[in-house]
Amino acid sequence: MTNDLMVQAEGLVKRFGATHALRGVDLVIPRGTVHGVLGPNGAGKTTAVRILSTLLKPDGGTAKIAGFDVVHDAEQVRGMIGLTGQYASVDEDLTGRQNLVLFGTLLDLGRKGARRRAEELLEWFDLSAAADRTAKTYSGGMRRRLDLAASLVGRPEVIFLDEPTTGLDPSKREDMWEVVRSLVRDGSTVLLTTQYLEEAEVLADEITVIDQGLVIAHDTPEKLKRIVGGQTLEVRPSDPAQLEKAAAILSEVSSGVAADQIRKGVLAVPVTDGDQALATTVARLHAAGIAVTELSLHLPSLDEVFFTLTGRTATSEAAA
Amino acid sequence: MSVITAPARIAAATPPKRKPFRLLRHSLALTKRSLVKVVRTPEALIDVTIQPALFLIIFVYIFGGAISGSTHDYLQYVMPGVLAQTIATGAISIGVNLNTDLQKGIFDRFRSLPIPRSAPLIGAVLGDVVRYVVVTISTFAFAYLLGFRIHTDPLHAVAGCLLAVLFGLCLSWAPVFLGMIARTSGAVQGIGFLVIMPLTFASSVFVNASTLPGWMQGFVKVNPLTHLVASMRGLFLGAPVGTHVWWTLGWCAALVAVFMPLALMAYRRKV
16 A cells, blocks of 8 residues: 555665765655664765655655655655654753753644643653753763654654664663654654664564665565574683684584684684574583683674675765 | 555644744744753853953053043943944854754754744844843943943933844844854854954944044944944933934844845755
């Protein structure tokens, strides 16, 4: 059904002087889904979000939000989007509450409506206790929550989250993920940009990978993962003298693939069934009397994804 | 080609009818934001509170004797001049602040909201009125301590002050424009001072204009600060006002007519 596409972008092009930030990007996001846009710094993620949220005019291509053109019907588009990210933020000199009330007033919620909405959001984002402190005194995590709350004041249908968890510690990251999930449960459509494959995998229904202004892959997380390969098991023996013995065990676990020393004292092997491999490795290392200080499973990093998809390492030279 | 219609729920979510006076309401909401910021960071008002006191002391006690022969007489003469000068230099800071603000995320947030594009600028300019009021009060208070007295009546004095504040409000659109087109806030500050300095000195702000060389007189006669200061001298001290008030009001209108559209245009282009 075409009328349930909340975001439709076709052939978006944007140049900044001689640099091509976007070279023909397509994006289609059905209502009530999360779309992950994955790419390294400078891939064009932020440029795409700025065009979709009417902050930038594209040099080529078209984009529609719920059927409204981002250039010609910018006002209607602004009425139904919420933007959170590296750019759109809050006023640091105002308190959390004052910020939210200001945006409520600007969205014509009325004096009472704006206050009530601010109260709701402060509570939801666990900011009630800090509501009357200026935003500049907030911690990084609180700032992100306030930024996000600010973009939800008008109950937007489409929410753009531009790298919402960059720089957050892992526990705060999961809080943010929970928020995204609850937004989708309430019927919102979310476009999320990220540099973390894990984040896109956990949240997104579909993932678009962009690099240097071009879409290089677009698929569901499951299929994308199959393309880029499985997980990596990393082990750091406590005693460097036991590296060789540990390498032999790891090689057995990954059915014959030789273990790489990826950092000084750290061995890595690719594994297909991560949980099984982890359990086996722990048991065998223990049986061999090898103590370890580090033992972990990793998804392929963004660099590895790019290497697989493009055959070269990710670059961050192109303009943002 | 398929026609894409917005789902019914969306149509209901957007307000069916726009409330009237959006520009005014949104600008005032953003004015309130500026005022809250002033209350939060009173140190931002230091320039407009300390500077007039400093200039009064410098001009009255260092140049006063040489210019008028009496520091007391010169104080009466120069007080409206210092007030005008502080308002003119104080106007530069709105351009500097907006230039810095534009780099911050808050303006992107404003641009992503369904509000008139010009509302954040108009809000900022209106919020700056408080600076001009503070300048006026602090200049008056300090000059009073030094011995300045009003020779007319409170009503005339208040009219003179209001004229000064109005002038500051209208003049500030020029630095706002500068703030929109300059690449750095330092450039706004530098260019602002380059323009304001000759305006304040090549005028009747500090000395009687008739003592200036003939080639400068032409500039002095049209200089808005000459007219503003002459109006204030008339309203505070009872000197003949003549057409100075009309000249000042004319300059106010001209400044807004030229720089407000330029500033709004430059702001839109920034988007």
